[in-house]
Amino acid sequence: xxxxxxxxxxxxxxxxxxxxxxxxxxxxxxxxxxxxxxxxxxxxxxxxxxxxxxxxxxxxxxxxxxxxxxxxxxxxxxxxxxxxxxxxxxxxxxxxxxxxxxxxxxxxxxxxxxxxxxxxxxxxxxxxxxxxxxxxxxxxxxxxxxxxxxxxxxxxxxxxxxxxxxxxxxxxxxxxxxx
Numbered sequence: 001x002x003x004x005x006x007x008x009x010x011x012x013x014x015x016x017x018x019x020x021x022x023x024x025x026x027x028x029x030x031x032x033x034x035x036x037x038x039x040x041x042x043x044x045x046x047x048x049x050x051x052x053x054x055x056x057x058x059x060x061x062x063x064x065x066x067x068x069x070x071x072x073x074x075x076x077x078x079x080x081x082x083x084x085x086x087x088x089x090x091x092x093x094x095x096x097x098x099x100x101x102x103x104x105x106x107x108x109x110x111x112x113x114x115x116x117x118x119x120x121x122x123x124x125x126x127x128x129x130x131x132x133x134x135x136x137x138x139x140x141x142x143x144x145x146x147x148x149x150x151x152x153x154x155x156x157x158x159x160x161x162x163x164x165x166x167x168x169x170x171x172x173x174x175x176x177x178x179x
Contacts, residue, residue, distance in 0.1 A: 003110040004179050007123050010107065011172035018166025021158045029152040035092060036145045042084070042092035049098030050080040056102065090141035097141075100134035103127075119175040126172070 020028050035041050057073050060066040083091060107127035111120040137144055151157050 001106055001110055003114060003117075003120060003123070004176050006107055006110045007120075007172055007176035007179070010103075010123065010126065011169045011176060014165050014169030014172060018162045018164070018169055021162025022166060024155060024158045024162070029148075029158070032148045033145075033152065036090055036141065036148070038092060039088075042088060042095065044095075045092045045099065046080070046084065046095030049095040049102070050077075052102050053098060054080070090144070093137055093141035093144045096144075097134040097138040100130045104130040104134070114179075117179055119178045122172055122175045126168070 054073060054077055057069060057076060060069050060072070065072060104127040107123050107130075111117075111124050111127075114120050151161060
């Protein structure tokens with residue numbers, strides 16, 4: 001994926017998320033508080049993360065255990081299915097973490113060796129923030145529930161967080177057109 005398209009997609013995602021948080025309707029807070037343990041969200045987030053990861057396994061080269069890709073594909077697919085049935089608690093948060101890590105990998109790959117474009121650093125910094133957040137939440141997924149409880153405790157917090165997220169989305173959108 002090109003750096004322009006991934007930056008623009010990331011900007012659109014941040015603009016939508018920031019707008020929803022800034023709007024701060026009761027439905028936004030109730031949906032956000034239910035997400036970490038929601039079965040539907042788990043199926044969606046963990047399903048997308050697992051399928052994306054399994055696609056990456058099918059694309060392995062010979063240097064990356066590509067000779068064993070069918071064995072790895074079967075192993076990881078069975079782990080994903082068994083995880084859904086035997087470890088369902090906060091699996092949606094872990095699915096989001098998988099998507100964050102794979103998405104950050106795409107961001108970093110698209111910005112690789114484009115050293116003459118200084119505005120790419122807005123995307124690269126965001127990718128590293130996603131990596132740190134994914135590692136933290138994968139280890140302690142209950143922290144997502146705690147974060148949503150903290151965020152929606154007072155009406156000013158989601159508006160501030162939404163404004164910051166929306167502003168960074170605008171920065172990314174502008175920087176996408178400078179490449």
